[in-house]
Amino acid sequence: MEFTRRQFLKLSGAVAATLAVVELGFDDKGAQAKTREFKIAELKPTPTICPYCAVGCGILVYSKGDDVVYTEGDPDHPINEGSLCSKGTTVRQVYTSEKRITKPMYRAPGSDKWKEVDWDFALEKVAKNIKETRDRTFIHKEKGLTVNRTDSIAYLGGAALDNEECHLLQKLFRAGLGLTYIEHQARI
Amino acid sequence: MTNHWNDLKHADVLMIIGANPAENHPISFKWILKALEKGGKLISVDPRFTRTSQMANVYGQLRSGTDIAFIGGMINYILENELFHKEYVAAYTNASYIVEDTYSFNDGMFSGYDKGKRSYDKTKWAFKKDKEGKTLKDPTLKDPKCVFQLMKKHYSRYDVDTVIGVTGTAKETYLDICKTYASTGEVGKAGTILYAMGGTQHTVGTQNIRSYAILQLLLGNIGISGGGVNALRGESNVQGSTDFGLLYDNVPGYMQVPTTAESDYTYQGFLDRITPKEGYWINKPKFYTSMMKSFYGDNATKSNEFGYHYLPKLSAGKNYSFMRLFDAMHRKELEGLLLFGSNPAVGGPNAGKEIESLSNLKWMVAVDLFETETSSFWQKEAGADPASIQTEVIFLPASGSFEKEGSVTNSGRWMQYRWQAIKPKGESKADLEIVHMLARRLKEMYKNSSNPADMPMKAMTWDYGESDHPDIDLVCREINGYDMKTKQQVKKFGDLKDDGSTCSGNWIYCGFYPENENLSKRRDSTDEGMSNFLNWSYAWPANRRILYNRASADLNGKAWSKTRVGIEWNAAEGKWKGNDVPDFVVDKGPKDPTFNDPFIMMAGGKGALFASINEGPIPEHYEPYENPMSNSFSSVQLNPAVQFGEEEMNAQGDVSKYPIVATTYRLSEHWQSGAMTRSQEWLAELVPHMFVEISEELAKEKGINNKDKIIVSSARGEINAYAMVTKRFKPYKLKDKTVHHIGMPWHFGYKGIVTGGSANRLTPHIGDANSTIPEYKAFLCDVRRAK
Numbered sequence: 024m025e026f027t028r029r030q031f032l033k034l035s036g037a038v039a040a041t042l043a044v045v046e047l048g049f050d051d052k053g054a055q056a057k058t059r060e061f062k063i064a065e066l067k068p069t070p071t072i073c074p075y076c077a078v079g080c081g082i083l084v085y086s087k088g089d090d091v092v093y094t095e096g097d098p099d100h101p102i103n104e105g106s107l108c109s110k111g112t113t114v115r116q117v118y119t120s121e122k123r124i125t126k127p128m129y130r131a132p133g134s135d136k137w138k139e140v141d142w143d144f145a146l147e148k149v150a151k152n153i154k155e156t157r158d159r160t161f162i163h164k165e166k167g168l169t170v171n172r173t174d175s176i177a178y179l180g181g182a183a184l185d186n187e188e189c190h191l192l193q194k195l196f197r198a199g200l201g202l203t204y205i206e207h208q209a210r211i
Numbered sequence: 212m213t214n215h216w217n218d219l220k221h222a223d224v225l226m227i228i229g230a231n232p233a234e235n236h237p238i239s240f241k242w243i244l245k246a247l248e249k250g251g252k253l254i255s256v257d258p259r260f261t262r263t264s265q266m267a268n269v270y271g272q273l274r275s276g277t278d279i280a281f282i283g284g285m286i287n288y289i290l291e292n293e294l295f296h297k298e299y300v301a302a303y304t305n306a307s308y309i310v311e312d313t314y315s316f317n318d319g320m321f322s323g324y325d326k327g328k329r330s331y332d333k334t335k336w337a338f339k340k341d342k343e344g345k346t347l348k349d350p351t352l353k354d355p356k357c358v359f360q361l362m363k364k365h366y367s368r369y370d371v372d373t374v375i376g377v378t379g380t381a382k383e384t385y386l387d388i389c390k391t392y393a394s395t396g397e398v399g400k401a402g403t404i405l406y407a408m409g410g411t412q413h414t415v416g417t418q419n420i421r422s423y424a425i426l427q428l429l430l431g432n433i434g435i436s437g438g439g440v441n442a443l444r445g446e447s448n449v450q451g452s453t454d455f456g457l458l459y460d461n462v463p464g465y466m467q468v469p470t471t472a473e474s475d476y477t478y479q480g481f482l483d484r485i486t487p488k489e490g491y492w493i494n495k496p497k498f499y500t501s502m503m504k505s506f507y508g509d510n511a512t513k514s515n516e517f518g519y520h521y522l523p524k525l526s527a528g529k530n531y532s533f534m535r536l537f538d539a540m541h542r543k544e545l546e547g548l549l550l551f552g553s554n555p556a557v558g559g560p561n562a563g564k565e566i567e568s569l570s571n572l573k574w575m576v577a578v579d580l581f582e583t584e585t586s587s588f589w590q591k592e593a594g595a596d597p598a599s600i601q602t603e604v605i606f607l608p609a610s611g612s613f614e615k616e617g618s619v620t621n622s623g624r625w626m627q628y629r630w631q632a633i634k635p636k637g638e639s640k641a642d643l644e645i646v647h648m649l650a651r652r653l654k655e656m657y658k659n660s661s662n663p664a665d666m667p668m669k670a671m672t673w674d675y676g677e678s679d680h681p682d683i684d685l686v687c688r689e690i691n692g693y694d695m696k697t698k699q700q701v702k703k704f705g706d707l708k709d710d711g712s713t714c715s716g717n718w719i720y721c722g723f724y725p726e727n728e729n730l731s732k733r734r735d736s737t738d739e740g741m742s743n744f745l746n747w748s749y750a751w752p753a754n755r756r757i758l759y760n761r762a763s764a765d766l767n768g769k770a771w772s773k774t775r776v777g778i779e780w781n782a783a784e785g786k787w788k789g790n791d792v793p794d795f796v797v798d799k800g801p802k803d804p805t806f807n808d809p810f811i812m813m814a815g816g817k818g819a820l821f822a823s824i825n826e827g828p829i830p831e832h833y834e835p836y837e838n839p840m841s842n843s844f845s846s847v848q849l850n851p852a853v854q855f856g857e858e859e860m861n862a863q864g865d866v867s868k869y870p871i872v873a874t875t876y877r878l879s880e881h882w883q884s885g886a887m888t889r890s891q892e893w894l895a896e897l898v899p900h901m902f903v904e905i906s907e908e909l910a911k912e913k914g915i916n917n918k919d920k921i922i923v924s925s926a927r928g929e930i931n932a933y934a935m936v937t938k939r940f941k942p943y944k945l946k947d948k949t950v951h952h953i954g955m956p957w958h959f960g961y962k963g964i965v966t967g968g969s970a971n972r973l974t975p976h977i978g979d980a981n982s983t984i985p986e987y988k989a990f991l992c993d994v995r996r997a998k
Contacts, residue, residue, distance in 0.1 A: 071630060072447065072621075072627045072628075074447050074887075075887075076445055077446060077447055078236050078238050078621060078622065079623070080238050086632045091613075099736050101217060101742075109879050109897065110894065113894055117891065118611055118614065120890050122963065123580055124581060124606060125636055127607055135590070146648055147652070149576050152573075152576075153653065154653065154656055168476055168524065169520040169524075171522065171523050172525070175547065177536050177549070178551070180457075180551035180578075181457040181551060181552070182447075183446055184448060184552060185448065185616075185619060186448065187618065189457055191643065191681075192646050193463065194505075194716075195649070197456075197462070197523060198506035199667055200668065201667055203459060203526075204459060204545070205456075205459050206459055206532060207449075207553065208553065208883075210458060210533040211555075211559065211985055211987075
């Protein structure tokens with residue numbers, strides 16, 4: 024084989040699948056015929072990083088339409104070199120789990136159940152709640168000093184989010200809205 | 212981590228203390244095993260014999276909350292037997308610094324204590340300066356007032372017998388660990404320390420980690436391949452979220468948040484307060500101004516102090532950290548709570564009380580993949596009466612990690628990109644999109660306001676595209692930073708300016724997106740030397756893989772070990788070269804007086820054996836908030852600098868009623884509060900029940916059989932669980948008594964496919980004197996059979 028492992032991702036569909044099989048030590052020609060039956064043969068893997076611990080293992084995701092067909096450890100990744108733990112191995116189920124919430128939900132004060140709502144309703148509620156509490160509790164000046172803060176709204180979370188998300192969250196909630204209670208999992 | 216995962220294979224000895232990577236970071240073990248294959252030795256120190264201990268050459272049993280005693284004894288052993296790395300200690304650490312005469316230590320207390328405030332006047336521990344302001348030093352390390360001698364005296368009290376009477380470690384084992392680990396003080400050898408929440412989650416958490424750092428500095432193990440102090444971080448991006456300032460007292464890049472203190476009335480006064488006079492942090496004003504330009508763009512001008520007064524100012528002296536946040540909620544001071552992937556009803560300390568506090572909220576917003584215990588705290592299955600809870604709750608469905616794109620930063624500071632593999636499930640949306648849509652709505656609401664209080668919202672820039680879907684590339688460019696005029700990307704943080712001509716959302720990441728390539732997307736896995744993989748993704752800062760790597764070379768700039776080359780001084784080319792990006796000025800040669808100052812962030816450039824944090828400049832053992840014995844080292848029981856919160860949130864248990872020491876931990880099959888993993892079929896099936904590990908001896912005493920239903924109680928509450936009777940816990944033989952120790956996972960709650968008692972209903976609401984991290988890892992409880 025002339026291909027290096029790094030080129031693996033640049034190759035598409037059937038060829039890539041064949042290579043993977045050959046690397047496992049199967050007969051080249053026989054395997055090539057077999058690949059047509061593989062569900063992932065026509066699919067392109069997308070590299071991702073495991074969402075759980077901070078080892079940062081590489082995972083390849085094979086998806087088709089609205090289905091994740093298959094996931095596997097990324098053989099090119101220098102840390103995990105293709106291997107994964109129990110959580111990394113089952114990452115497909117983060118997508119397929121029937122427990123996933125797929126619509127915004129609303130619980131009215133005193134109610135004993137959720138009600139499905141649309142995004143527009145949900146976001147409008149959130150924005151109005153933030154604005155109403157912020158504006159009423161906002162301290163613009165204290166002893167002559169501009170302090171621009173509210174101590175009445177708290178923000179929690181971030182360790183499972185992307186860096187870009189963390190940047191925008193801290194920008195909106197601290198630099199824009201003036202929250203002081205900004206915390207996340209690193210503290211606990 | 213000062214180092215990174217692949218680098219573990221270069222260690223001669225690995226000491227894993229307060230961590231269990233075999234189960235919680237399983238793939239890291241690939242590199243630990245490679246070290247062992249080459250003859251490396253593995254030491255595991257833990258209250259429980261874990262799967263990591265199973266793989267170790269030596270296992271040391273340690274009662275929860277006694278790390279300072281354990282490491283203190285090792286430091287004493289090394290100093291007494293002169294096993295430290297002499298040149299390194301003398302030249303690269305502050306061992307030679309002379310301390311002021313006002314420093315003293317007596318019966319567990321340092322000088323300068325204010326009993327009323329439970330805090331110290333740290334100026335009492337300052338270094339002595341000459342008339343020109345230069346620190347006085349004794350390079351021979353003989354002056355009785357030099358750091359080395361003060362430390363030697365302090366640790367002389369940590370003799371082996373006193374130590375093991377506190378920790379409960381067998382003497383022979385303890386001496387074996389001391390000897391094995393001290394062997395890395397030999398020039399050319401490398402020892403690494405791996406720790407996790409077992410080290411940090413204590414009232415003395417910060418000093419625990421300081422102890423590890425002191426040990427490593429003494430042995431010359433910092434800056435070298437196979438060495439370091441390595442935090443095994445537990446969430447995929449907890450490194451990044453910390454880097455990006457999602458903590459009350461930090462803005463991005465580990466810089467301070469302004470307060471109402473007098474110094475902070477002007478931007479210049481604030482900068483003067485937070486900018487040290489020496490070390491790389493002298494550049495802080497450049498990073499701070501550039502950050503504000505990323506927040507407020509052209510609305511941050513020289514005439515308005517670069518938007519300084521738009522930023523919220525904390526009430527000076529007020530602690531807004533996680534537990535104090537829940538204290539405020541308990542007092543009904545909070546109206547709203549926004550949760551972005553956060554589940555404190557399972558993960559927070561004294562969770563029962565925290566859940567009660569949630570009903571004091573007027574509104575809550577939960578952004579998550581699954582219904583969490585926190586977002587559903589008002590439901591009957593949570594034990595609540597829905598009709599009596601007036602909190603309005605809005606749940607926004609978030610998409611999973613591969614249903615969107617963006618980067619995460621691993622424990623080794625590698626910023627790795629994740630591409631989108633599939634459209635978001637159902638109507639779920641990426642958090643990036645959610646915050647973008649929310650920000651655009653709010654900007655619109657404030658658009659026509661002329662109220663001065665609304666100026667920060669109006670001044671904040673939000674230029675990530677006009678559709679609901681933000682352009683992530685524009686976010687990335689802003690994080691890296693660019694020239695405000697030319698819009699050209701800034702190449703490195705050294706190019707950032709304090710005059711408002713550059714922006715950078717997070718200076719430590721500046722350089723990941725120079726020109727037109729986002730380097731976090733790099734996938735070249737060629738090992739060009741010492742497994743640093745310099746062309747795979749991007750590591751902050753400046754793509755350096757091992758921090759303080761100047762210390763990998765000796766006083767002449769040559770590697771301490773030929774088989775472990777970090778960077779070396781190349782006299783012919785007049786620059787530092789090697790297997791890593793130099794963590795040093797690249798052309799600073801032997802003629803420069805600061806050539807042997809490897810710790811560039813520190814004033815003076817030396818590693819801090821002696822460092823003034825809240826409870827003292829040298830770590831001292833204090834017992835946990837709840838403990839089974841009186842302190843053997845002094846008459847001071849609890850860390851004197853620990854602050855107390857709301858009394859009602861923090862009931863304290865007594866050993867007479869709760870005689871058993873308990874700790875919490877994690878499992879391979881579940882993750883954190885379990886919101887993700889207990890909602891999946893396979894992982895739920897693999898570990899379907901909450902259990903508590905108890906020793907055979909304790910089981911016999913209590914009449915408990917394996918798999919019995921038991922009740923665990925503490926001063927805060929009770930939970931049900933199954934008993935797992937095991938040899939992994941053994942009774943602890945301490946100085947004057949034998950105590951039992953149990954352990955339990957904290958992943959369970961009442962939602963998901965599998966449910967179970969939440970361990971955090973038992974844990975205390977008190978934390979570390981510096982970080983305020985809760986003391987989850989050492990508390991008292993009792994167990995009994997469920998009738």
